[in-house]
Amino acid sequence: MTPYQASWMDEELILLRDAVAKFYATEMTPHEERWQKQGHVDRDFWNKAGEAGILCASIPVEYGGSGGDFRHEAVIISEQYRASGVSGFGNHVHSQISAHYILNYGTEEQKMRWLPKMASGEMVCAIAMSEPGTGSDLLGIKTSAKKDGEEYIINGSKIFISNGQQADLIVLVTKTDPDAGSKGLSLIMVETKDLKGFRRGRNLDKIGMKSQDTSELFFDNVRVPQNFLLGEEEGRGMYQLMESLPQERLVVAIGGLGVIEKAVEDTINYTSERKAFGKSIMDFQNTRFKLAEAKTIAHIARVFVDNCTERHTAGELDSATASMAKWWVTQMQCDVVDECLQLHGGYGYMMEYPIAQMYADSRVQKIYGGTNEIMKELIARSLVPTR
Ligand SMILES: Cc1cc2nc3c(=O)[nH]c(=O)nc-3n(C[C@H](O)[C@H](O)[C@H](O)COP(=O)(O)OP(=O)(O)OC[C@H]3O[C@@H](n4cnc5c(N)ncnc54)[C@H](O)[C@@H]3O)c2cc1C
Structure with a gap:
């Protein structure tokens, strides 16, 4: 088969x-097992990633980033997921999602205050939208931010927040006006160090992604300066989220694609070595057909995701197409990983085999970043009759 490579992959990429x-092979994969037991990556791994230029790759150099574009992020995400098939390191939330809220909507002062520290790993960032009472329906959030003098007073709680245990900085979705509907949401930056009234819940016990910390966060009369409102105008939160979520969805799809490719590769290797009835598992027609199907899916996903990456880099990726990438690739990820696990037999169910890890880690991809049902709702809005 002629090797395929995206047309946008140049020498530098x-x-x-x-x-x-x-970097991942030497600094991440050997520690994964220990990180899974402790429930988070080592804090100094963030600093190492910063030194290696892996954080904030598409943030301009003047704000401490590497000055790349979304293609650089795509390469970094893809390699992380391909490295071990697991996704403990929450760089997607930090670099590819949160940093871009600051870059796109922050004032000059805000960008200078936070982005260089995020790029070096001095600050770890989380984004907190979901609450115990609502996830898909963002207008239903209850966390309030009320002006008081020069400050906002924040009350409420968030749940399922990736990087929540380690976050020094949070992009917090709040309600600044409960009566203003979609114009009542605002994003407020929260620096967590020594912050009175702020509390982290326990590190949540998940089915998979054990080395990524996921937390509940509590805000009890937390005071933050008014100039930590992202941008200069209240009530822009919903617009900012809607504009930025396509990038988040594409990021999830790129990660899913990395896992599909790794699952297929690992399973070809495993079934070529394992023997039954005097021949290798790969020699059974069922195995060859299942892997032929999986490889076809991996190739279609790669071409589609590469196309989305190219369009997004050019600023032309629409919400419906990003949603297609998110739901379809993550559904294929779960299907392919399940078939590949089956071809490993009993060993596929053992956590020491990467395919078992991939199986446990993959499931959530259909849930976060907007559930796959919400993705289909968004795509359905583009179903307009032509006559
Ligand atoms: C490991 C993990 C990490 C996460 N990280 C973050 C994070 O960093 N930051 C953050 O803010 N959130 C995070 N989340 C939360 C995640 O984004 C939400 O769980 C998700 O958006 C779904 O919200 P919910 O759990 O409240 O489910 P609900 O909204 O209650 O949905 C329940 C079910 O109903 C379906 N449903 C809801 N509305 C509709 C509809 N209109 N049409 C059809 N079906 C519908 C959903 O698809 C789902 O199947 C994370 C979650 C997990 C598990």
Whole structure:
């Protein structure tokens, strides 16, 4: 089969891909098992990633980033998921999602205050939208921010927040006006160090993604300066979220694609070595057909995601197409990983085999970043009759 490569992969991106793969192989994969037991990556791994240029790759150099574009992020995400098939390191939330809220909507002062520290790993960032009472329906959030003098007073709680245990900085979705509907949401930045009234719940016990910390966060009369409102105008939160969520959805799809590719590769290797009835498992027609199907899916997903990456880099990716990438790739991820696990037999159910890890980690991809049902709702809005 002729090797395929995205037309946008140039020499510089190939060098980046190889350097990032080497970094993950030496600095991440050997620690995964320990990180899974402790429930989070080592804090100093963030600093190492910052030194290696893996954080904030598409943030301009003047704000401490590497000055790349979304293609650089795509390479970094893809290599992370391909490295071990697991996704403990919450760089997607930190670099590819939160940093872009600050870059796109922050004032100059805000960008200078937070982005360089995020790029170096001095600050770890989380984004907190979901609450115990609502996830899909963002207008239903209850966390309130009320002006008081020069400050906002914040009350409420958030749940399922990735990087929640380690976050030094949070992009917090709040309600600044409960009567203003979609114009009542605002994003407020919260610095967590020594912050009175702020509390982290326990690190939540999940089915998979054990090395990524996920937390409940509590805000009890927390005071933050008014100039921590992202941008200069209240009530812009819903617009900012809607404008930024396509990037988040594409990021999830790119991660899913990395897992599909790794699952297929690992399973080809495993079934070629394992024997039954005097021949290798790969020699059974069922195995060959299942893997032929999986490889076809991996190729279609790669071409589609690469196309979305190209369009997003050019600023042309619409919400419906990003939603298609998110739901379809993550559904395929779960289907392919399940078939690949089956081809591993009993060993596929053992956590020491990467395919078992991939199985446990993959499930959530259909839930966060907007559930796949919400993705289909968004796509359905583009179903307009032509006559
Ligand atoms: C490991 C993990 C990490 C996460 N990280 C973050 C994070 O960093 N920050 C953050 O803010 N959130 C995070 N989340 C939360 C995640 O985004 C939400 O769980 C998700 O948006 C769904 O919200 P919910 O759990 O409240 O489900 P609900 O909204 O209650 O949905 C329940 C079910 O109803 C379906 N449903 C809801 N509305 C509709 C509709 N209109 N049409 C059809 N079906 C519908 C859903 O698809 C789902 O199947 C994370 C979650 C997990 C599990």
